[in-house]
Amino acid sequence: MKKFQLTIIACFTFIAFGCESVLVEEPQSQIVPSLFNTSAGVLGGIAGVYNDIRSQWGTEGFSTEMQAGTDEYIQGSSSGGGPAHTYNGLNGTNFGSAWGIAFTDINTLNGVLKFGEELKDPETVKKQYLAQAKFLRGFWYFYLVQTWGDVPLHTEFITSASQAAKRDPASEVYKQIIKDFTEAAADLPNTPTAPFLGKAATKAVAKFFLAKALLTRGWLTDNQADYAEAAKISSEIIAEKGTYGLDLWQDFGDAFVPANDYGKETMFVSDHSNDAKYGYYTVGGGASGGAALNLTPWFTNWNYPSLSGVNSYINAAGLLVNSGPSGMVRDAFYGRPYSRIRPNSHKWTSGENAGKNYILDQAFVKRDIDSRFSNSFYTVYIANTTSSYTATTANNSRGIGNTLRPGLDTVVWITDFEVPGAPQFIGSQPFKGIVVPPSLWKNDIFPALKKFMDPSRGSNFNDPSTRPVVLTRFSEVYLIGAEAYLQSGDKQKAAELLNVIRQRAAFRKTNTAAQNTAASEAMKITANDVTIDFILDERTRELHGEWMRHDDLVRTKSLVRRIKAWNPEAGPFIKDFHVLRPIPQSQIDRTVEGPKFPQNTGY
Amino acid sequence: MPLLHEFLALSYLMKLNLRTRKIAFSFAFVFVTTLVSAQSMKVQGTVLDEKNLPVIGATVLIKNTDTGTITDVDGKYTINAKVNDVLVISYVGYLAQELTVVSGTDVYDAQLSNNFALDEVIVVGYGTQNKRDVTGSVVSLSETTLKEVPAPNMLNQLKGRAAGVSIVSNGTGPGAQGQIRIRGNRTLTTDNGDGLDGPLVVVDGIPYGGLNDINPDDIASMEILKDASSTAIFGSRGAGGVVLITTKRGRVSKPVLTYDAYHGVTNIMGKYDFMNAAEYVTHKDWATKLNSATPNSTAYPLTPVETANLAAGVDTDWQDLMFRQGFNTSHQLGLQGGVENTQYSMGLGYFKETGIIPNQDFDRATIRLTLDQRIGSRVKIGLNTINTLSRTNNPGGNGVPGFLAGLTPLAKPYNDDGTVNLQPKIGSIDAAQISPLTLISREDDILNNNRSIRTFNSLYGEVKLAEGLRYRFNAGLNFSQSHFNGYNPINTYVNNATVQSSSSADLSNVEYWDVNLQHLLYYDKVFAEKHKLGLTALFEVTKNHSLGSNFNVKGVPADYIKTANFSLASGATIANATTGNFFSETGLLSYMARANYSYAGKYMLTATFRRDGSSTLSPGNQWFNYPAIGLGWNVSDEAFMKNIDVISNLRVRGSWGLSGNRNVGAYATLGALSSSYYNFGTSIAGQVLGYTVTSIPASDLGWQSTTKSDIGVEIGLFKNRVTGTFEIYRQKTKDILLSVNLPQSNGAGSTLKNLGRTEGHGFESTISVDILRNDNGFNWSADLIYFFNREKITQLTTPTELDNKGNGWFVGQPLTVIYDYNMLGIWQTSDASDGTLSKQTSPVQLPGQIRVEDVDGNGKIDAADRKIIGNFQPKWEGGFTNNFSYKGFDLSLVTYARMGQKVVVPYLSGTSGGGTGFSFFNQGRSNQYNVDYWTPENPTNAFPRPDANAGVKDFQSVLTYRDGSFIKMRSINLGYTLSLESLRKAGISSARIYVNAVNPFIIYSPLVKSGLAIDPEGNGTGNLIGDGVPTRQLNVNLNTPPVRQFTVGLNIKF
Structure with missing residues (x-):
């Protein structure tokens, strides 16, 4: 001055x-780029990338891209339509929310790696910073290459702007990914170490992603060496689980208790928090849909505040028609009704799966002993507001009146079996609320996923969840290991790994010890049971809704086959070329120097 | 002659009391008489105006002395003078007249005429010039012209009044301004701020920085500079044209007190056609039936409450409940006057406007003072201070009409006990939304208040160094602060939350200040009678600063606290991470030289040169030169024209020059990291600041420049009863500074580059005709303006690059185009049965959905099928003003047209979650605009079928492009000037009362005629829906509605 x-x-x-x-x-x-020359700048670059990861995982658009249009999910009534669900008209203008962010992050990480080498910080600090950066670069490239195939490969910090861009072969990209994960695994600490607390990347996480990347590359060329390496690394992680502080909970359900979000089964998360600044969270702010908002808990919530009419009935077409007062209002326990996607319960009337629906008859078929269906879905909706009807209320066929009391009476019971007399009767007995068996499930009424529900929202039930989005759970190590062993021809080892998680799933706290032992035995499979489809079904049981189904289907070369087999909306439209996603049109449009940026075949 | 001064001072004081005014005049005679010297004789006279009415208070001075007097209430004066003395008789707004005293005559009457002759002096950059000598293209607008449309800001007054000047509304809320463009756009950008292609605004020689806060009543005249000869002198800030505003200053006259007031009412321009109860139910039914995923199902059925209300006949018209009559009122008090060495003027103004949405209002108070003082014969200094305090309250924001559109007509607005039904959407998925009627019922709790103070001060000092040589120093000091206080209480339209911990308060503060210093040397000399030379040299330094802060907090414990004490809130105070917190400082250094030369008043030459250096560019690229030259020829002064009586004036002029845009923001070349935050785990130890690289340094940026050439003809016929100005111009802009979107794989989304060229050309004409002129009878004059501008992109990065779709730029096309699918209509049932529909393999569509053109004919609709389907450039714009007068009556009619451009109507398409379009358009989830939608029974090609699955599924953006042409009656103003003897006796020299209607009716608008909008003029700019890139197009959106205004006003002059 x-x-x-x-x-x-x-x-x-x-x-x-x-x-x-x-x-x-x-x-x-x-803040100008010279900040990268400081320790705070390097750490900030890493934190900035973690923040970008949470701007994708758990948000609406990205979750849709990762899960919609698979065998597991079909559209909910408020899906907003869109080609992501059906592949109908899918093109570069309606896909690719993470493309730009991934490359911004990769460039930032290249800056971190460039300037990080010159830091004057203690060697251990520096080593951890660089290892984090390598892991994150590998992480984003792994996402990019799985989604789009050949992508531009940058390992140098860009300091001058260019309007030219080209695609590098996926094989080159995989080489870099495997190099990055390998080096990160060598240098990352065994357990989370400050400042990378919570469940940021550790040695085990880097090793797991290395195994998954090898397995994925293996599938591309049926490379036995990759399979073997992936299998070996998976086994190592399991063998060293004590060192890493990782293990399975005894009860599958415990993995989804909010108190266990940072527990032993959780490997790698994208964090959220109640802090206004670091968690971008404002009490009562609602969910504007912007970055860093975890909305996962609610995508599969049907519109229970409007459509839980206690006198709902079946019309001439055999469809459930909403009628009568609703016994439900929006609350934190059942969550905000987004109704974007729903578990695929379409019942096939013809073809190879005639008479079956995917969720009940294929994936969660052993619901009696396998606890994972009941631990994954809400099936009972207890009144949270008073409602009543009289004998003469429209469409009440029970012949009597009732008052439904908050906290006591069941308004909607979504059964996983057929109930004669439904919706208003069980057999000849009048039911106070309504019963909705699988034959009445449709795009606006279905079981909702409860794994990620966040009751801590309290009265601000429209706010985003501040539970972490768990990108990797320890049980997936067994599934990836099993897949790698299967591909390398060792079905026996594959079955052994699968049995660990299957037998765990048999455990229920409400069972007697004998019942648990029996159930555990009943869940066991043998080497001959193991096929890729079995593993994919098992992944649905174990990981339903955990942001990776599309990639799983693509990796295992099962996308087109399984969608045609199970997804009635996407089946008619999916083509072989859909295993790669369309390059965002803006990338193509903005490449105005040098050769054109090619779109993926078919789009 | 101190006695005279004392007398005049006394008379100012006394004139405030009208009753004593006559006494003051009596004193005048007494005092003036004492000044008489022995050799003098007594002369007298009467001063009349053109209408032969006495001019009260005209100054009569003996030239080159301090001796003088003023005329009385009958326009009479008496003064002592000697033979050969020259009497200078002057009055504000009139040309001065000089009468020489001759022996033997003692009566010297004068008739003054209005000061709008061709020889008037007009303001140009860094000086003034005789209008005859100006070689540039300049539009001059007088206070009278501007005042024909009573409005709170001059942009609203300027619409359709100046050729080459386009003004589009970018808001309709109280206090809203407009966007001004002079001769179109030059810059390729996705921004629409006036900072880029808008003009430089200069008030009394000092850059003002925007058009906000200028009280139109403080403006004495306005000059709009358009071509290079007049704008190059402003160098790097001149390319967008320059608006020079001259505020009212005192003149040598007795004090003149003016009082101008008006009071008006405003009403919504029309009613939006939202669906009523029956239409709403029918639309919902169709959405259910036509559900494209699962026919006959909907997630949004009528709620039990709606069903009951339907049976009970409820059909709520939310517009009737919400929109009300607004009013506005303006009071302006002015005083001007002066004696030979001291002139002053002062003003006090107050304006208030209330919106048609409850609790929206705007008010502004201004205090102004100018003082010009001569010290001795060589020095003159002056001061101008304009102080403005304004306040805007807009509690519901501008989106209220959009919200009303979505409200169910099947809800009761009030409960049985008369209280507001808080949740009109109860029972639906949108139940949490709270009734907009809370804007009324909770008026005292909701706060959304923006208060600004601006103080603009300029000072000059001028020294006469030698004959013809002057040094002038100008200093400008400008400060503004705007302070926002917002409080959103729970359970209101502005805050759906239900717990007090979610109440929210906002505070923000923006300070701006700048310093501008100018050192000027002027040299004026006439050589050998015919050679007139004027030289100007300038050194100027400008420094601008701005500083903003923005904080918010949740959990204000009680509504009455609002923003008064953040420390009481339960939440932590948070600084807004995305907007509102900033600091920037920019500097500009300039040198300028100008030469004006004219020969015999017939041939004129103006040459200018300016050199600017700016802090916003990297060292090495900071300086640039701006030359310009202008030539003029007064053809009618040539001998061979003297005999052509019809042509009273003919002038030809032309100019060429270079000017620039200083459109690189502070620090823009340095590159930037975006900051963010992350928490590793949930503990405080894991909280880390984050950064990602989002902007790459651009250290080799240079200046963008615009070359302009202009040819103009000015003509006057029949003793100037018909005058006209015709101009053609061409401008070429190169090295355009812009943010280029990069392929995202290159790390950062954008960078700044100097690339691209644009071109513009256009034609402007202004014709004024004095059709009937009869001093005591009927007068009729008319002004017609017509102009157009054609702009296009001529080059992008390289000559071979013909388009940049990512930015929406196409060589050969206007700067903002619509690049999208071409809507052919709606797929009909017959298209499905005859196989036309199935030829389109992707996406697979259904009858009733939008049909677009398959440009490449491959059966797939994808990005390759987009094409340019229109642009937002008007074919022409114009204005037609008629002025009539008969005896005391005057009538003016202002018509205004903008033809042939597209507008975007976002609410005719939608997104599932809101975003750019109308939320859930055609989905049956909420109510909406009543469009002609497709059903099997109504096979229209206008709008697609309702669909409970996803609203409008594919290509919905194509529904938003509409013809925005219009011709509007802008204003009708009928006035009556009283000239009653009794008024004059009371000391009132003139009084006029008037009634006025602004926007009384629309003469032509296909959009309004189609029923899809109520006003074609638009109310903002914004992103296109879908793939559209530009943000410069005009939107007609469901924002604060446009209004029609009726006003009664009064102008009194004492």
Whole structure:
């Protein structure tokens, strides 16, 4: 300021002496790239990338891209339609929310790696920073290459702008990914170490992603060496689980208890928090849909506040028609009704799966002993507001009136079996609320996924969840290991790994010890049971809704086959070329120097 | 002659009391008489105006002395003078007249005429010039012209009044301004701020920085500079044209007190056609039936409450409940006057406007003072201070009409006990939304208040160094602060939350200040009678600063606290991470030289040169030169024209020059990291600041420049009863500074580059005709303006690059185009049965959905099928003003047209979650605009079928492009000037009362005629829906509705 005053005085004199300083820029309120030369800048680059990861995983658009249009999910009534669900008209203008962010992050990480080498910090700190950066670069490239195939490969920090871009072969990209994960696994600590607390990347996480990347590359060329390496690494992680502080909970359900979010089964998360600044969370702010908002808990919630009419009935077409007062209002326990996607319960009337629906008759078929269906879905909706009807209320066929009491009476019971007399009767017995058996499930009424529900929202039930989005759970190590062993021809080892998680799933706290032992035995499979489809079904049971189904189907070359077999909406439209996603049109449009940026075949 | 001064001072004081005014005049005679010297004789006279009415208070001075007097209530004066003395008789707004005293005559009457002759002096950059000598293209607008449309800001007054000047509304809320463009756009950008292609605004020689806060009543005249000869002198800030505003200053006259007031009412321009109860139910039914995923199902059935209300006959018209009559009122008090060495003017103004949405209002108070003082014969100094305090309250924001559109007509607005039904959507998925009627019922709790103070001060000092040589120093000091206080209480339209911990308060503060110093040397000399030379040299330094802060907090414990004490809130105070917190400082150094030369008043030459250096560019690229030259020829002064009586004036002029845009923001070349935050785990130890690289440094950026050439003809016929100005111009802009979207794989989304060229050309004409002129009878004059501008992109990065679809740029096309699918209509049932529909293999569509053109004919609709389907450039714009007067009556009619451009109507398409379009358009989830939608029974090609699955599924953006042409009656103003003897006796020299209607009716608008909008003029700019990139197009959206205004006003002059 003093300098400025002098300048002004100088300028008063009609002579330009000293005035030139008017032209010097001194930014005060923005951060310029030279910050990367500092320790805080390098750490900030890593944190910035983690923040970008949470701007994708758990948000609506990205979750849709990862899960919609698979065998597991079909559209809910508020899906908003869209080609992501059906592949109908899918193109580069309606796909690819993470493309730009991934590359911004990769460039940032290249900057971190470049300047991080010159840091004066202690060697251990520096090593961890660089290992984190390598892991994250591998992480984003792994996402990119799975989604789009050949993508531009950058390992140098870009300092001048270019409007040219080209695609590098996926094989080159995989080489870099495997190099990055390998080096990260060597240097990352066994357990989370400050400042990378919570469940940020550790040695075990890097090893797991290395195994998964090898397995994925193996599938592309049926490379036995990759399969073997992936299998070996998976077994190592399991063998060293104590070192890493990882293990399975005894009860599958415990993996989804909010108190266990950072527990032993959780390997790698994208964090959220109640902090206004670091968690971008404002109490009562609702969910505007912006970055960093975890909305996962609610995508599969049907519109229970509007459609839980207690006198709902079946019309002439055999469809459930909403009628009568609703016994439900929106609350935190049942969550905000988004109704974007729903478990695929379409019952096939013809073809190879005639008479079956995927969720009940294929995936969660052993619901009696396998606890994972009841641990994954809400099937009972207890009144949270008073409602009543009389004998003469429209569409009440029970012949009597009732009052449904909050906290006591069941308004909607979504059964996983057929109930004669439904919706208002069980057999000849009138039911106070309604019963909705599988034959009445449709796009606006179905079991909702409860794994991620966040009751801590309290009265601000429209706010985003602040539970972490768990990208990797320890049980997936067994599934990836099993798949790798299957592909390398060792079905026996595959069955052994699968049995660990299957037998765990048999455990229920409400069972007697004997019942648990029996159930555990009944869940066991043998080597001959193991096929890729079995593993994919098992992944549905274990990982339903955990943001990876599309990639699983693509990796195992099962996408088109299983969608045609199970998904009635996408089946008619899916083509072989859909295993790769369309390159965002903006990338193509903006590449105006040099050769054109090619779109993936078929789009 | 101190006595005279004392007398005049006394008379100012006394004139405030009208009753004593006559006494003051009596004193005048007494005092003036004492000044008489022995050799003098007594002369007298009467001063009349053109209408032969006495001019009260005209100054009569003996030239080159301090001796003088003023005329009395009958326009009479008496003064002592000697033979050969020259009497200078002057009055504000009139040309001064000089009468020489001759021996033997003692009566010297004068008739003053209005000061709008061709020889008037007009303001140009860094000085003034005789209008005859100006070689540039300049539009001059007088206070009278502007005042024909009573409005709170001059942009609203300027619409359709100046050729080459386009003004589009970008808002309709109280206090809303407009966007001004002079001769179109030059810059390729996705921004629409006035900072880029808008003009430089200069008030009394000092850059003002935007058009906000200028009280139209403080404006004495306005000059709009358009071509290079007049704008190059402003160098790097001149390419967008320059608006020079001259505020009212004192003149040598007795004090003149003016009082101008008006009071008006405003009403919504029309009623939006939202669906009523029956239409709403029918639409919902169709959405259910035509559900494209599962026919006959919907997630949004009528709620039990709606069903009951339907049976009970409820059909709520939310517009009737919400929109009300607004009013506005303006009071302006002015005083001007002066004696030979001291002139002053002051003003006090107050304006208030209330919106048609409850609790929206705007008010503004201004205090102004100018003082010009001569010290001795060589020095003159002056001061101008304009202080403005304004306040805007807009509690519901501008989106209220959009919300009303979505409200169910099957809800009761009030409960039986008369309280507001808080949740009109109860029972539906949108139940949490709260009734907009809370804007009325909770008026005292909701706060959304923006208060600004602006103080604009300029000072000059001028020294006469030698004959013809002057040094002038101008200093400008400008400060503004705007302070926002917002409080959103729970359970209101502005805050759906239900717990007090979710109440929210916002505070923000923006300070702006700048310093501008100018050192000027002028040299004026006439050589050998015919050679007139004027030289100007300038050194200028400008420094601008701005600083903003923005904080919010949740959990204000009680509504009455609002923003008064953040420390009481339960939440932590948060600084807004995305907007509102900033600091920037920019500097500009300039040198300029100008030469004006004219020969015999017939041939004129203006040459200018300016050199600007800006802090916003990297060292090495900071300086640029701007030359310009202008030539003029007063053809009618040539001998060979003297005999052509019809042509009273003919002038030809032309100019060429270079000017620029200083459109690189502070620090833009440095590159930037975006900051973010992350928490590793949930503990405080894991909280880390994050950064990602989002902008790459651009250190080799240079200046963008615009070359302009202009040829103009000015003509006057029949003693100037018909005058016209015709101009053609061409401008070429190169090295355009812009943010280029990069392929995202290159790390950052964008960078700044100097690339691209644009071109514009256009034609402007203004014709004024004095059709009937009869001093005591009927007068009729008319002004017609017509102009168009054609702009196009001529080059992108390289000559071979013909388009950049990612940015929406196409060589050979206007700067903002619509690049999208071409809507052919709606797929009909017959298209399905005859196989036309199935030829389109992707996406597979159903009858009733939008049909677009398969440009490449491959059966697949994808990005390759987009094409340019229109642009937002008007074919022409114009205005037609008629002025009539008969005896005391005057009538003016202002018509205004903008023809042939597209507008975007976002609410005719939608997105599932809101976003750019109308939420859930055609989905049956909420109510909406009543469009002609397709059903099997109504096979229209206008709008697609309702669909409970996903609203409008594919290509919905194509529904939003509409013809925005219009011709509007802008204003009708009928006035009556009283000239009653009794008024004059009371000291009132003139009084006029008037009634006025603004936007009384629309003469032509296909959009309004189609029923899809109520006003074609638009109310904002914004993103296109879908793949559209530009943000410069005009939107007609469901924002604060446009209004029609009726006003009664009064102008009194004492």
